[in-house]
Amino acid sequence: MTKTIRSYAKINLFLKILGKKNNYHQLYSLITLINLHDKISITENNLGKDMCKFSNNLKVKKNSNTLLLLLELMKKNFKQIKEKNFSIYIKKNIPSGSGMGGASSNATALFFFLKKKFKLKISKKETIKILSQVGKDCPLFVNKNLKLVSSFGEKFKEYTKKLNLQMLIIFPNKNLSTKRVFKEFSKKPITNKKKVFSFRDKDKLFKTLSFYGNDLIKPATRLFPSLNSLIKLIESIDNTYYYSMTGSGSAFFVIAKNKKSLLNVKKIIKKHKLKFWTTLTKTL
DSSP states (O other), rough: OOOOEEEEEEEEEEEEEEEEEEEEEEEEEEEEEEEEEEEEEEEOSSSSSEEEEEEEOOOOOOGOOOOHHHHHHHHOOOOGTTTEEEEEEEESSSSSTSSSSSSHHHHHHHHHHHHHTTTOOOOHHHHHHHHHHOTTTTTSSSSSOOEEETTTEEEEEEEOOOOEEEEEEEEEEEOOHHHHHHHHTTSSSSOOOOOOOOOHHHHHHHHHHHOBBBBHHHHHHHHHTTTTHHHHHHHTTTTEEEEOOOOTTOOOEESSSSSSHHHHHHHHHHHTOOOOOEEEEBBB
């Protein structure tokens, strides 16, 4: 019997880099999940090994496949699934290399599927420990709460408030290496600034987001100069409240007054013959 589960994307509404210690960057970022999602189909098999296939002929190396890494880890820790094997098919809707956390989200969704199906007793602390071994972003997907991330990305404060934001995702069909973007950022001095965070109302929220922005935009544009044309285009369009890049890129998002305004942005991008992937979505 095949079970299909959803794996949601994330957006860094802002991303500030406050410092660097032992070659790791100290982050301050507000993260929300959005309703853009991959679909993961899981079936137990008798093939003697786990199988994993992605749509669109996406090739993922075994040592960087978060789903297989998660399965390997779970089998070592839980006898209930030690002898089990699975065939997994991922219908990819979250672009790979976009900064939306698709791989981390996939692994976390699989973790909770296994936990429920095999009635595994795992504490919250152990959950975070296991997921962190697969990927440092995995714990961000344990629930749909808004998260304010700090330190090296391992600490976060949760908010149950719903933002109810509509947005347009723009992916330039270019994968950016997180490692390369951070390396490029390291060439510039860090400006340490912090502001009291507020989302009491939309105006205050957008002022806060604009204050922080994303420190990785400039290094990303140096590595991928075509992003500059996208930024100039977005800035020329009326009725957009806020735009930024998510994570280390290369996907951008635009928040506007209403759905009509977002459709207008999408139309203008198409008119300028920019071969970018776009989709309308909203926060969870």
